Amino acid sequence: MSEKELINLEQIFEERIERDEKIEPKDWMPEKYRQTHIRQISQHAHSEVVGMLPEGNWITRAPSLRRKAALLAKVQDEAGHGLYLYSACETLGISREELYQQLHTGKAKYSSIFNYPTITWADIGAIGWLVDGAAIINQVALCTTSFGPYARAMVRICKEESFHQRQGYEIMLTLCNGTEAQKAMAQDALNRWWWPSLMMFGPKDEDSPHTAQSMKWKLKRKTNDELRQQFVDQTVPQAAILGISIPDPHLKWNEASGHYNFGEIDWEEFWQVVKGHGPCNKERMEARVGAWEEGAWVREAAMAHANKQTNKKVAKAS
Amino acid sequence: MKKEWPLWEVFVRSKNGLEHRHFGSLHAADAEMALENARDVYTRRNEGVSIWVVESKYITASNPSENGEMFEPAKNKVYRHPTFYKLPDEVKHM
Numbered sequence: 001m002s003e004k005e006l007i008n009l010e011q012i013f014e015e016r017i018e019r020d021e022k023i024e025p026k027d028w029m030p031e032k033y034r035q036t037h038i039r040q041i042s043q044h045a046h047s048e049v050v051g052m053l054p055e056g057n058w059i060t061r062a063p064s065l066r067r068k069a070a071l072l073a074k075v076q077d078e079a080g081h082g083l084y085l086y087s088a089c090e091t092l093g094i095s096r097e098e099l100y101q102q103l104h105t106g107k108a109k110y111s112s113i114f115n116y117p118t119i120t121w122a123d124i125g126a127i128g129w130l131v132d133g134a135a136i137i138n139q140v141a142l143c144t145t146s147f148g149p150y151a152r153a154m155v156r157i158c159k160e161e162s163f164h165q166r167q168g169y170e171i172m173l174t175l176c177n178g179t180e181a182q183k184a185m186a187q188d189a190l191n192r193w194w195w196p197s198l199m200m201f202g203p204k205d206e207d208s209p210h211t212a213q214s215m216k217w218k219l220k221r222k223t224n225d226e227l228r229q230q231f232v233d234q235t236v237p238q239a240a241i242l243g244i245s246i247p248d249p250h251l252k253w254n255e256a257s258g259h260y261n262f263g264e265i266d267w268e269e270f271w272q273v274v275k276g277h278g279p280c281n282k283e284r285m286e287a288r289v290g291a292w293e294e295g296a297w298v299r300e301a302a303m304a305h306a307n308k309q310t311n312k313k314v315a316k317a318s
Numbered sequence: 319m320k321k322e323w324p325l326w327e328v329f330v331r332s333k334n335g336l337e338h339r340h341f342g343s344l345h346a347a348d349a350e351m352a353l354e355n356a357r358d359v360y361t362r363r364n365e366g367v368s369i370w371v372v373e374s375k376y377i378t379a380s381n382p383s384e385n386g387e388m389f390e391p392a393k394n395k396v397y398r399h400p401t402f403y404k405l406p407d408e409v410k411h412m
Contacts, residue, residue, distance in 0.1 A: 027382045080359050087343045090325070096345060097322055153342075160363070299347075303321060306348035 017218055022148040025091035033217055036210070037147050038092050039108075040219060045085035046103045046110035052078045053287050054118040054280075055127065063121060070167045071124065077164065081157045088149035104289050106276065113200050115278030122175055122182075122189035128168015130190075130197040130235065136161055137231050138201070146218035169238065176242045187244045194247050198262075199270045201228040207267075232260050325374040326352040328359075330366035338370050346371075 001009075009028050016023065023029055052075050059075065062068035086096055102108035113131055118124065139161065142154045175186040202224040205211055214220040222230075232251075239246050250263035272278065323345040329338040341360045346352035352371040360366070380388055396402045405412065 024382065026379060076358075076362070080362065083344060083359050084342060090343070095322070299323065300321060302347035302351065303323065306351075309348060 017146050017216075020146075020218070022151065023146050024148045032213075034092050036214065036217070036219065037150065038089060038094050040214075041085055041089040041092075041147075041150055042094075042099050042102065043109050043111075045082050045089060045099070046108055047114065048078045048082035048085060049103075050110045050114045050284050050288060052082075053284055054114055054116070055124060057118050058121065058124050061121070062124075067171070074128070074164050074167065077160050081153075081160070084153040084156060085150075088147075088153045091149045100292065104285070104292065106285070109274065111200060112270070112273040112278060113196050114284060115273050115280045116192070116196050117280050120185050120189060122172070122185040123193070125168050125171030125175060125186065126189035126193040128164050128166075129172050129238070130168075130193050131200065132161060132164040132168060133235060134197050134200045134231050136165060137227050137234075141220070141222045141227060144218075144221055172242055172244075176244060183244070186242065190239065190244050191247045195265060195269075196273075198228055198231070198265055199273075201225070201231065203267070203270070229259055232262050236260055323347050326356075326371045327374050327377060328352075328356040329370040329372075330356075330360055331368040332366055334367060338368065341365075343374060349373075 010030055013023075013028065013030060013033075023033075055071060055075050055078075059068060059071055062071050086099060089099060090096060099108070103110065113134075118127070136158065139154050139158050143151055143158060145151045145154065172186050172189075175182040202208055205223045205225045208224055211220065211223055215223065236246060236251065248263045250261065252261045254261045273281070276282075324347075325343055326346055326349075327343050328341045330341045331338045341356075344352065344355050344359055346355050349371060353369055356369050356371055361369070392398075
């Protein structure tokens with residue numbers, strides 16, 4: 001392809017995006033669009049999969065059968081969401097094996113929120129309420145993203161995820177209406193999860209190297225700071241209903257802007273966790289890689305069985 | 319012997335009277351496992367009454383970069399549309 005032809009293709013592509021046309025896997029796309037999507041979609045898929053670990057920690061210890069069934073269903077959904085996203089990512093010409101490889105070697109990232117520990121039952125409530133709440137805000141914004149398979153996966157995920165947040169908030173509500181000790185447990189969980197939840201929206205706009213390009217390609221429809229503000233605005237009244245307080249002395253309603261002002265995030269901590277120095281980075285990867293390696297014989301046996309069945313059918317037919 | 323499970327495309331009929339629609343894809347060792355995985359991945363909330371799975375490698379797809387030639391024959395035949403034919407307003411039910 002000549003350079004002139006390439007420039008022409010790029011221009012046609014940009015115009016399609018401009019007109020809000022969806023891009024489908026077999027369409028021509030700039031290599032950088034492909035790579036950026038592989039990076040973001042796979043990061044999203046890995047987050048769903050690693051996200052099962054902190055919650056899985058509580059399945060056997062959920063306080064009732066109702067809570068256990070709900071938590072199991074939620075964790076199963078996360079697995080499903082990971083699969084929708086891996087499938088969307090594979091349409092860009094990368095194999096599932098490669099994607100796993102990138103996760104296991106640390107080349108690909110996943111959401112840092114899952115590098116924090118779940119030490120009490122209230123953490124399961126706080127995760128559903130805050131972490132899923134933040135994820136939903138991110139994901140609703142992605143339902144209209146320009147890459148068709150990603151947008152379709154997002155629509156399905158958003159439909160399924162609203163129960164996740166409600167079950168989490170219900171756990172918090174029950175604890176807050178319980179004994180003093182239970183309410184204190186809910187407050188403690190909010191104290192620990194509030195700031196990491198705000199960090200889920202990523203660096204500030206001025207420090208986000210990918211934002212401008214991602215907005216132009218309609219991979220992102222709103223900036224990190226816009227989404228973070230939306231999260232704060234919707235969550236503060238929910239905390240008030242629970243009767244627990246958000247651990248931010250600078251949090252204040254701003255009549256003029258119609259939004260809450262809030263304090264500065266500890267960006268030092270943010271980058272430390274991103275770089276792998278969070279409380280559970282090592283543990284999460286060990287669990288994930290361990291599960292993959294210990295399951296190798298099952299995958300091989302299933303393939304051997306499938307081949308045997310095929311051979312049998314061929315033998316019968318001939 | 320290939321170690322990785324092949325890719326399958328999943329089609330789901332959401333209720334009788336509607337066609338099967340493409341829902342997504344998944345990996346499975348064989349057709350039976352693909353059906354079971356499709357049930358678990360794509361129909362956890364009663365989204366379907368029937369599932370088809372087909373190995374992705376058996377699908378032949380048209381090439382979007384050739385859409386011009388591919389779909390051109392349909393574009394210049396306005397006489398295939400009812401609005402091409404001019405009839406007086408008095409003619410009813412047509």
